[in-house]
Amino acid sequence: MMKSKEKALIVLLCVTTICVSWRGYRPCSLPQDKSLCACERCLSEDDPWFMKRFNKSVEPFLSANYNLSEDAFNWWKVSCKLARKQSLNLTFRQIVDRLFLTVLPSPDLLESSPDRCRTCAVVGNSVNLRRSHYGPLIDFHDVIIRMNAGRIEGYEADVGTRTTHRVMYPESSVDLDNTTHLVLAPFKILKRYWLPGSRLKKQTGLKPNSDSQQVMVLNPAFMRYVHHMWLKKKGKYPSTGFLALVLALHMCDEVSVFGYGADSDGNWSHYWEKLRKKKLKTGAHPGDTEYRMIQELDEQQKLRFYTGF
Incomplete structure (x- = not known):
């Protein structure tokens, strides 16, 4: 009887040791509910501070059958300059119908699963990336999101080499390869951006139908x-x-953030440019508010913020 108890105790100690040893790779406890993902900590796990801001029910991407509320459409028109005289007086449904002539009606997204850990690197364009040597770390992530005209060639050691998604607005469009999803931020939408042969399609190299699966539009x-x-x-x-x-x-x-914020003199400049305009700010964007929120998310351990050197 004593030997049986001793064996049971030894087995329990062995299991506990294994759990502690592997804690840096994946949480382990006895007993536990099945985790929402295979990461050490899943973003979607309940947290009062985070859940006051995070709303999983909001669909990030526009789909062909999405019905936009009147409040959201009015915000879009005013905030994103759709109400200017040079913009066409189109309804939301007319804009969407034109858009999805060449864009995939419903973007395919990888959902959370206990069997995987989806990692994202968000790579901004801040001058703080210079001489950071973050490139290999950035390339290690599953999803790598870049913005607008952020350059790679010549800066690989600091910004990495891979891009899975590039978020752009039409005026800032750049050439994309066939491995990168164009995520279109619909600022200043005009009719010409959605028609065959438009400047957007010429600049990005997108062709109707064949490349439509590469395009996503922010809702x-x-x-x-x-x-x-x-x-x-x-x-x-x-x-x-x-x-x-x-x-x-x-x-x-899991989300890692690189290349955000002003330089030591308070200038919001890009890593590939020589700053000519001193005291460069963020215009209509609330740059300071955004930066403080990134810092807060880092402090709350909801992302990892790499600030540069």
Whole structure:
């Protein structure tokens, strides 16, 4: 009888030791509910501070059958300059119908699973990336999101080599390869951007039908949610970079953030450019508010913020 108890105790100690040893790789306890993901800590796990801001029910991407609320459409028109005289007086449904002539009707997203840990690297364009040597760390992630004209060639050691998603607005479009999803931030939408042969399609190299699966469009309701819930309506609208960051929180279980913030002199400059305009700010974007929120998310252990050197 004593030997049986001793054997049981030894087995229990062995199991406990294994759990502790592997804690850095994946949480382990006896007993435990099945985790929502295979990461050490899943973003979607309940946390009062986070859940006051994070709304999983908001769809990040627009789909062909999505019905936008009147409040969200009005915010979109005013905040994103759709109401200007040069913009066409189109209804939301007319815009969507034109858009999905060449864009996949419903984006395919990888959902959370106890069997995987979805990791995102969000790579901003801040001068703080210079000489950071973050490149290999960035490339290690599953999803790598870049913004607008952020350059790679010549900066690989600091910014990495891979891109899975590039968030752009039409005026800032750049050439994309066939492994990168275009995530279109619909600022200043005009009719010409959605027609065959448009400047957007020429610049990105997109061809109707064959490349439609590579295009995703941010949902105006998602953009409004980021502005209202995450930024408390500061500024006229969120920056492309901050939209990309919140998008990553919705797409991944672990998020790492690189290349955000002003330089030591307070200039919001890009890592590939020589700064000519001193005291460069963020315009209509609430840059300081966005930066403080990134810092807070890091402090709350909801993402890892790599600030550069």
